[in-house]
Amino acid sequence: MYDCMGGEGGTVTMIGVWSGDEEANFKAILQPYLTECNITLEYEGTRDQAVLATRVEGGNPPDIAGLPNPGIMGQYADNLVPLGGIVALDDFSPAWQSLGSVQGTVYGAFFKADTKSLVWYNPNAFAAAGYTVPTTWDEMMALSDQIVADGGVPWSTGIGSGDATGWVATDWIQDILLRTEGPDFVEQWVKHEVAWTDPAIKAAWEEYYGIVASDTYALGGADGTINTGFAESLYPLFLDPPEAYLDRMAGFAGGVIAEQYPDLNEVDDYDFFLLPAKSDDPGAPMQGGADVFVMFNDSAPAKALMAYMFSQMAGDDLAKSGWGLSPNSKVGASAYPSALSGKMATAMNEAPSFSFDADDRMPGGINMDYFAGVTEYIGGGDLDTILQRLEDLATAAY
Amino acid sequence: MSTRVVPKIMKQGRLMPLLFVLPAMLILTFFVVYPTINTIGLSFKDTKGELSAATLCVKDQPCWGIFENYRRALTDEVMLRAFRNNALWIILMVTGTTGMGLLIAVLVDRVKYEPLAKAVIFLPMAISFVGAGIIWGFVYDYASFGNQTGILNAIVTGLGGKPIPWLTRGPWLNNICLIIVGIWMWTGFCMTILSAALKGVPTEILEAARVDGANEWRVFWSMVVPIIMPTITVVITTMVVNVLKIFDIVYVMGGGQPDVQVIATRMYQEQFVKYNSGLSSAIAVVLILLIIPVGYMNIRRFQQQEAMR
Numbered sequence: 289m290y291d292c293m294g295g296e297g298g299t300v301t302m303i304g305v306w307s308g309d310e311e312a313n314f315k316a317i318l319q320p321y322l323t324e325c326n327i328t329l330e331y332e333g334t335r336d337q338a339v340l341a342t343r344v345e346g347g348n349p350p351d352i353a354g355l356p357n358p359g360i361m362g363q364y365a366d367n368l369v370p371l372g373g374i375v376a377l378d379d380f381s382p383a384w385q386s387l388g389s390v391q392g393t394v395y396g397a398f399f400k401a402d403t404k405s406l407v408w409y410n411p412n413a414f415a416a417a418g419y420t421v422p423t424t425w426d427e428m429m430a431l432s433d434q435i436v437a438d439g440g441v442p443w444s445t446g447i448g449s450g451d452a453t454g455w456v457a458t459d460w461i462q463d464i465l466l467r468t469e470g471p472d473f474v475e476q477w478v479k480h481e482v483a484w485t486d487p488a489i490k491a492a493w494e495e496y497y498g499i500v501a502s503d504t505y506a507l508g509g510a511d512g513t514i515n516t517g518f519a520e521s522l523y524p525l526f527l528d529p530p531e532a533y534l535d536r537m538a539g540f541a542g543g544v545i546a547e548q549y550p551d552l553n554e555v556d557d558y559d560f561f562l563l564p565a566k567s568d569d570p571g572a573p574m575q576g577g578a579d580v581f582v583m584f585n586d587s588a589p590a591k592a593l594m595a596y597m598f599s600q601m602a603g604d605d606l607a608k609s610g611w612g613l614s615p616n617s618k619v620g621a622s623a624y625p626s627a628l629s630g631k632m633a634t635a636m637n638e639a640p641s642f643s644f645d646a647d648d649r650m651p652g653g654i655n656m657d658y659f660a661g662v663t664e665y666i667g668g669g670d671l672d673t674i675l676q677r678l679e680d681l682a683t684a685a686y
Numbered sequence: 687m688s689t690r691v692v693p694k695i696m697k698q699g700r701l702m703p704l705l706f707v708l709p710a711m712l713i714l715t716f717f718v719v720y721p722t723i724n725t726i727g728l729s730f731k732d733t734k735g736e737l738s739a740a741t742l743c744v745k746d747q748p749c750w751g752i753f754e755n756y757r758r759a760l761t762d763e764v765m766l767r768a769f770r771n772n773a774l775w776i777i778l779m780v781t782g783t784t785g786m787g788l789l790i791a792v793l794v795d796r797v798k799y800e801p802l803a804k805a806v807i808f809l810p811m812a813i814s815f816v817g818a819g820i821i822w823g824f825v826y827d828y829a830s831f832g833n834q835t836g837i838l839n840a841i842v843t844g845l846g847g848k849p850i851p852w853l854t855r856g857p858w859l860n861n862i863c864l865i866i867v868g869i870w871m872w873t874g875f876c877m878t879i880l881s882a883a884l885k886g887v888p889t890e891i892l893e894a895a896r897v898d899g900a901n902e903w904r905v906f907w908s909m910v911v912p913i914i915m916p917t918i919t920v921v922i923t924t925m926v927v928n929v930l931k932i933f934d935i936v937y938v939m940g941g942g943q944p945d946v947q948v949i950a951t952r953m954y955q956e957q958f959v960k961y962n963s964g965l966s967s968a969i970a971v972v973l974i975l976l977i978i979p980v981g982y983m984n985i986r987r988f989q990q991q992e993a994m995r
Contacts, residue, residue, distance in 0.1 A: 508830025531831040656942070
């Protein structure tokens with residue numbers, strides 16, 4: 289059943305970002321293989337990227353390392369082992385392969401991912417009002433206008449999150465940028481090759497503002513957006529009668545709804561659609577997070593474990609565990625215990641591209657200023673002033 | 687005549703007093719002097735405390751060289767708002783707590799249930815800032831759908847009004863709502879100290895004034911207030927220092943909005959959220975420089991009062 293690839297009896301060292309429960313989940317997925325092939329895994333979980341950097345500089349890297357995003361891969365490219373011939377790369381979509389590549393060579397493979405570019409809705413409320421799920425941005429805005437004409441409020445847009453209020457808004461703005469300018473533009477923005485004052489970025493902020501600060505489009509208008517917690521923003525969709533119909537929220541929203549309304553059934557009572565595209569190119573890229581693994585040593589046991597981690601078997605076990613989505617295309621929607629998770633995984637692996645959270649990857653803690661800035665803008669702040677402030681901070685930070 | 691022999695151990699050399707203060711000096715050096723000097727040093731360094739702050743300068747932008755962190759601490763737009771907010775806090779909270787404290791102290795001085803009334807006013811002092819922030823967060827709660835669970839908005843909507851986002855409507859309402867929490871917490875402290883001072887006012891001279899025909903208003907402003915003035919000054923300066931370093935209420939209730947930040951929360955954000963130790967240290971030094979004159983005045987006043995006794 290398991291192909292040990294000559295790694296029997298060996299030891300693999302690994303540094304990953306998971307600890308605690310997540311580490312236990314991860315090890316539970318690998319355990320059957322480790323036991324069968326008698327491979328010892330020495331795992332160290334840390335969020336501190338300096339640990340890995342120091343080990344690599346000191347000439348003592350782990351065999352395998354897990355990174356929170358592929359942007360970090362570049363600095364290690366000279367030390368990495370190409371994954372072609374070790375991992376079944378064909379099982380991953382071209383979008384995933386290209387994200388794991390440095391200058392055309394695949395060095396990184398993605399183990400677990402989550403999704404953000406989703407719009408949650410209440411199918412019962414849609415059926416009762418005769419609304420259908422929009423497939424383009426224009427249809428979505430036409431639906432919004434239809435809901436307004438019918439006397440309802442289309443969007444629930446809460447961004448409240450204590451000290452980090454505003455992060456939901458930054459995800460929204462990135463989704464718009466992905467649909468107007470595409471993922472490459474977003475990567476340039478992350479590297480500050482595109483200024484914060486760029487007209488395309490300003491336009492994305494304004495388009496977002498047009499929805500969430502509008503008294504007709506958003507529940508409670510600008511005040512409602514700022515003062516409603518991001519999780520609570522899902523509730524009005526399921527009131528009777530519904531006080532709002534649409535909420536753009538990440539994949540975890542399904543769990544929030546299930547906990548708040550235990551009587552509701554997924555798919556029948558709550559569901560999501562992919563935030564639609566504005567045009568065929570760049571289409572509707574998926575925004576989210578994913579953990580990428582790289583190899584520093586191609587010892588037989590390390591190669592064997594790497595091959596197993598990215599096999600359909602491990603992907604199926606990941607799906608079954610309910611811990612996250614597998615980027616492996618061979619892991620079918622039916623492998624997931626929840627139909628919504630399966631649908632999410634399919635949407636993710638079929639998306640034309642995958643984009644990591646931009647502001648999390650910017651230096652100097654600029655994301656906190658971004659959160660605060662976008663909240664201020666929704667509350668009536670001057671956009672040019674705020675963008676200029678962020679541009680000044682970015683100029684100093686890079 | 688016999689000469690009294692002083693035991694050797696009771697003879698004080700030059701060294702003895704120094705030995706007595708040594709433990710205190712050591713502790714102060716370790717926990718106050720060293721961190722202060724270190725902070726001042728870091729305020730001239732970059733974000734990681736390694737290179738000179740001058741390396742933070744950006745080409746074609748204003749630059750103060752090694753004082754670059756101070757340029758940001760003193761001219762940055764968000765920092766200017768923090769200074770403005772701190773000034774508002776000082777004006778409203780110091781007058782609010784001292785004024786209310788004095789008023790309550792005078793009023794309860796004349797009633798039988800004085801201890802009970804004072805205990806109730808003092809009670810909020812026993813609640814932590816974070817606890818108070820959470821409690822008042824409920825009071826100011828704003829809901830964009832469903833029922834209003836915040837009592838203020840329940841009243842507003844009950845009377846037919848539209849709910850008000852108390853904590854996010856800037857730049858004045860949100861700050862004032864936070865300052866009210868501070869006044870609620872600290873009035874009891876001011877009241878207790880002022881009440882003790884009031885008890886110390888000799889009744890004979892007040893009686894004399896009344897016999898001479900002064901009404902209660904006149905007695906209060908012309909006799910009582912001048913007599914307890916040193917205490918009022920100490921209360922005011924203590925409150926100014928307290929308000930300058932106000933942090934908890936804004937941290938718990940402010941939700942990170944730039945509109946309500948104060949100096950201390952900016953310092954925290956730079957250090958612990960953005961890991962920018964240079965700028966954070968510069969803000970800390972600015973805060974110390976603002977507090978030192980007030981603290982000095984406070985100590986001077988205290989010494990004068992002691993000398994009067």
